[in-house]
Amino acid sequence: MSTQALFTTQILKVKPESIKFSPNSVLDGSLPVISDPDTEKALKEAARIIRDTDDTVAFPTETVYGLGGSSLNDNSVLNIYKAKNRPSDNPLISHISSIDQLNRKVYGEGNLSQSELLKHIPNSYHNLIHKLWPGPLTILLPVPSENIHTLSKLTTADQPTFAVRIPANPVARALIALSDTPIAAPSANASTRPSPTLASHVYHDLKGRIPLILDGGACRVGVESTVVDGLCDPPLLLRPGGFTYEEITEIGGDFWKNCKVESAKNVKTNEKVRTPGMKYKHYAPSAKVVLLIPDSPTSDGKLDTFKQIFTSEIASNSDIKNVAILTTKYLDNITKTNLPIPGTHNLIIKTLGHNGEEIQANLFAALRQVDEEDKVDLIFVEGISEEDEGLAIMNRLKKAAANNCVSF
Known part of the structure; x- marks a missing residue:
């Protein structure tokens, strides 16, 4: 630019x-x-x-x-x-x-x-x-x-x-x-x-x-609007956002009960899209983002698995010196003392919130803070399950991470 x-x-x-x-x-x-x-x-x-x-x-x-x-x-x-x-x-x-x-x-x-x-x-x-x-x-x-x-x-x-x-x-x-x-x-x-x-x-x-x-101050919702197409049958949710899929199907009436979710992960160069956010790279900080996707609804083994992921990422790139971890649920109690971080590295740990509305409202501001103000080289973000606000949150995070996602 x-x-x-x-x-x-x-x-x-x-x-x-x-x-x-x-x-x-x-x-x-x-x-x-x-x-x-x-x-x-x-x-x-x-x-x-x-x-x-x-x-x-x-x-x-x-x-x-x-x-x-x-x-x-x-x-x-x-x-x-x-x-x-x-x-x-x-x-x-x-x-x-x-x-x-x-x-x-x-x-x-x-x-x-x-x-x-x-x-x-x-x-x-x-x-x-x-x-x-x-x-x-x-x-x-x-x-x-x-x-x-x-x-x-x-x-x-x-x-x-x-x-x-x-x-x-x-x-x-x-x-x-x-x-x-x-x-x-x-x-x-x-x-x-x-x-x-x-x-x-x-x-x-x-x-x-x-x-x-x-x-006018901080934005209340924190992610873009939900985009729906009711001109087709069944209708489509084209972009998850400020209203959840569950709200759309409940409020919309019988026609929306079978609403489908647009699932295209890759859009061809010459393909037209009907709504923003479907085609190009979006929501990405300058720093590399690694999205951690929980593979089970329990905390069993998640901290140990994250330590392995963390160590591997640090070891594979000698240019990484400043690291941020944005937590939600399972890593909320993580500290600098229980991570194997080299003494030459700086570590920032922030929580995004403890429920979907909080995480959604804080997401972009937190990414910008650690990237633009703290100037980190690597950002780990703990994802959440893709229900309610989680669908929009994970949609944004997967694009921010350029699909650089790992299960933990």
């Missing part, structure tokens, strides 16, 4: 708690009430950039920080790809603030009656969006007909579907509502790097590449 600075990147703090939406705003698009003047001023400046220029803005969502540009503007979308150094055949999710905005700005239909509001959203999604929007759920919808030129084809990688969601974070929703513009927004990081969950992560990766970062 080029280090040439194009902008003096400004960070503006905003207060999410000062932004209030009415209960009906998710349908009718009514604007939020913002009680903090500085937050309102920052949001209006960010909205101006999105609406009136080709530039991009980084902002917090409940999942990770997003890098946003207008979904309706080819140049804005190109600037997203440029800032991230992201391949242009990797589709982007369009973020909207309401169903009304989807109808007006994407499908070109305003003033629809209450009974017509969901006309562009197939029945297969209705149970899910009624209960999970706003929130970390992305659905695939058919692109508008050929005579409606709204969405940039660069957001869809020129495919017949596009990905869309309504974020729950009030800063994100307010920005989209005030700009009255669907916002294409991948994670606000340099391509292939761990996703950002703090404004400082965005600044580390994109300083000089974008004009503005809205700092």
Whole structure:
């Protein structure tokens, strides 16, 4: 990624708690009430950039920080790809603030009656969006007909579907509502790097590449949205994320009971993908990552097995001096004294948390801390079982480790 600075990147703090939406705003698009003047001023400046220029803005969502540009503007979308150094055949999710905005700005239909509001959203999604929007759920919808030129084809990688969601974070929703513009927004990081969950992560990766970062604090969920395809039968979970597979199948109704999980591990170079995160290297620190996958639900022998793995990795590479271990369950009691580490090596041990929600929220920040601040050469991460939040966590970790996985 080029280090040439194009902008003096400004960070503006905003207060999410000062932004209030009415209960009906998710349908009718009514604007939020913002009680903090500085937050309102920052949001209006960010909205101006999105609406009136080709530039991009980084902002917090409940999942990770997003890098946003207008979904309706080819140049804005190109600037997203440029800032991230992201391949242009990797589709982007369009973020909207309401169903009304989807109808007006994407499908070109305003003033629809209450009974017509969901006309562009197939029945297969209705149970899910009624209960999970706003929130970390992305659905695939058919692109508008050929005579409606709204969405940039660069957001869809020129495919017949596009990905869309309504974020729950009030800063994100307010920005989209005030700009009255669907916002294409991948994670606000340099391509292939761990996703950002703090404004400082965005600044580390994109300083000089974008004009503005809205700092709304830490992201609550910590991994990207769940992406589902309800246009096919049986439906597909394309990317695990902020809502679990179990929640989708329970809330979605009978149609979603047989939801399949996209299982392709390798995507061909010329193969089109329908959602981000399926094709290219993702979530990877500069340091080597070794993912430890528990092969049984007990702690029997796991510490001894890890000691063997640890010793082998250290012995096989003389350049390794600084090592991090990110623990979850079975290695939670590990210490420097019960590991055979050479005296010339430095060791950092951090826990990611003790349940799926904690691990998910802490994952990317921990990877970034030991990589960017502690500057370790090798990272061991203890994985968890692939159920509930574990499916999304292990999806990210396997990509961060480039499938460099060992059982223990």
